[in-house]
Amino acid sequence: MMAALGISLRDPAAWVFLAFAAMTVASALLVAVSRNIIYSAYSLLLTFFGVAGLYAFLDADFLAAAQLLVYVGGILVLILFGVMLTHKIRDINLSNETTNPIVGAVIAGLLFLVLAYVSMRTDWQVVDRGPATPTTQEIGRAFVGKYLLPFEASSILLLGALIGAAYLSRHERKKEA
Amino acid sequence: MRYDYVGVLVFLVLAVGFVFIGMLAQRIVSGFLHTNRPNAAKLSPYECGEEPVGGTFIRFNIRFYVMALVFIVFDVEVVLLFPWARVYQELYAFYRTALFWDMLVFVGILALGLAYIWGKGDLEWVKTFEKHLSPAEKVARPHTKKEAA
Amino acid sequence: MQLIQFAHGLLPFLAKWPDWVVYLAVVFLFAFAILNTLVAPLTGISTYIERRLAGRAQYRWGPNRVGIRSLLAAMPITRPISKLADVQPFKFIGSKIPGGLLQFAADGLKLFTKEDIIPAQADKMLFRLSPYVVMAGSFAAFAVFPVSFWCSAINLNIGIFYVLGMSSVVVPGILMAGWGSANKWALFGGMRSASQIVSYEIPVAIALMTVVMLAGTMNMNEIVATQRSGYGIEKAGFLGWYLFRYGGLMIVPFVIYFIGGCAEVNRTPFDLPEGESELVSGYHTEYSGFRWSFFFMAEYSNMFAVGAIATTMFLGGPLPPYPVQFTESLPMLIRFGEGFFWFFAKSYFFVLVMIHMRWTLPRYRIDQLMQLCWKVLMPIALVWFVLMCGIKMARMEMAAPAEAPVVAEVHK
16 A cells, blocks of 8 residues: 555655654544543644644645744644633533444545545656755745735735734623623 | 754654653652652642642633734734745845835735734733723722733 | 765765765764753753852852862762862862852752652643653754854754744643643743743744845855855954844844843743742742753753854854954864854853843833733834835845846746
């Protein structure tokens, strides 16, 4: 199967990739199944880290650092704050009432089979990646050239997010007051 | 360059290994010296010798959460601006002043956001809601910012 | 790649080994060297210096007993040698050496042998995991610092951005410690610390981005290389450093960076997360013994890292203040030592400044702290970034006026 996916176990890089992929998947699984919400949140740390590792592995160096900066330093901290701000969260054991393990397992299994079938049947173009090129310049060039409009539009998106966050928090506090 | 990120991994592994080996050595040494003698008082939460009152997990000021939200917005801004800063010098000959205005629009829109939340008082750590206070309270509570959590 | 070539040049038989083995070995040795010079022992020495300076600030001695003499006197075999300290030449020399030099070693030994207490109510897993995350986050940043001329363990293209990303890994670690301890003070300290670190990351990042904009690169070695010349002088000495470029305008981002850096490592006047009069010692209140010492090490190595980043970005990193041609012809090893000396001296200078600040300044209140970040540093940093972009634009406009047909080399 490894050979079908174009992964050669002789290549040390393959091991690094497999380790990161395994770490990402395992910690993501832990996020979903952990009964303790704080463990779920901290498993996300490993997930984000694994994704950053995969980015770095794919020569997307800027993206990897941005992943750490935004997701680990921002989103994860936000999630942790959210958990810690919740009253008496420590005594709560999460359990999902609506789980139906059998149906879920069947659907997940079928989905897995479909995905596995597709990935095995696809004729993967194995190309030599060549020497890695720095990506930051490319991103910068795209920002001021081809994707100038999305770049500027993203600032409006961020502005909207900022105003929305501020508005919600004001609403929250007025209720408290 | 591809190697370089394996180097990062080496650093991470070394840091983790350093803590791990340190703790392992500490455990072995404390096994020899019999230093681990826990008792109930030692294992209780440390509150300067007082008996702990109430649970640990008290409610926090919601401001912590709001600050984290505002942070993420500006964090993404910084992440988007870094590639621009990287290519400014390099591409200047090509795009000339347009490059500067691109950045100014981007930063300007976010500065507008900062001005908005500033003006609306969302950056205040402690906000007294003047209009919710009775006249007597307004006299009793002048414009001092109270110590916050 | 440079590292591999260097290793091949040094030990020719390595050419037979696979590249990645050589690379791993070299980076590992480099990392090991940094860990055993700039992180662990430096923490100890910094604590000694800090306590001596605290003593001076408070008109007392500080540690002045545990030294070489007391070490010799402690062991029966060497006790006669310790008597030599009363004999004349040694007595004179001894009187000139500050006392207590081995205090940090004694403290380290004490921490190592102390009981390791994990509170009964603590979340044992998070409590144990936290030092790993904090140490990994603060140590990983050292990978890209140019400790000498073109000499960093890893020559990353995204250098400074990587440092920002890695230092944000520390935040979940701190929250982990705060939450895992199941202690009010620890939780409070963790929350404060986290929100302080994330808030100050923005002005810090913008200040550093200003330098990136001027240098046109994020690679820390290349940023150092751009500081060789300035004001039209090739090899300009200290005039080439970004702090002194542009007629001193870069002092503002530098000051913003340094203030933000102090806040990010939770040092006075921003040490609310561990304000001892209200929070005992913040997020590591429940930690004791050797486990606690990792937080301590992370704090001091972070202080050094703040100094190292300030040095690299604003003060020319390993570049000496005199023009480099004075020493350019010296042998490579001496040049390496010269670069390391300047890098270390400049970085450590900032650690000393932070220590002095701690014993001089009072502590901020949390609302003042947030106000300083969002209402003072942040607008100034943004405005200054735009200003420097404008100045850079004017410069480039002068260098290559728009009329002249310029064939841009977009694809380098």
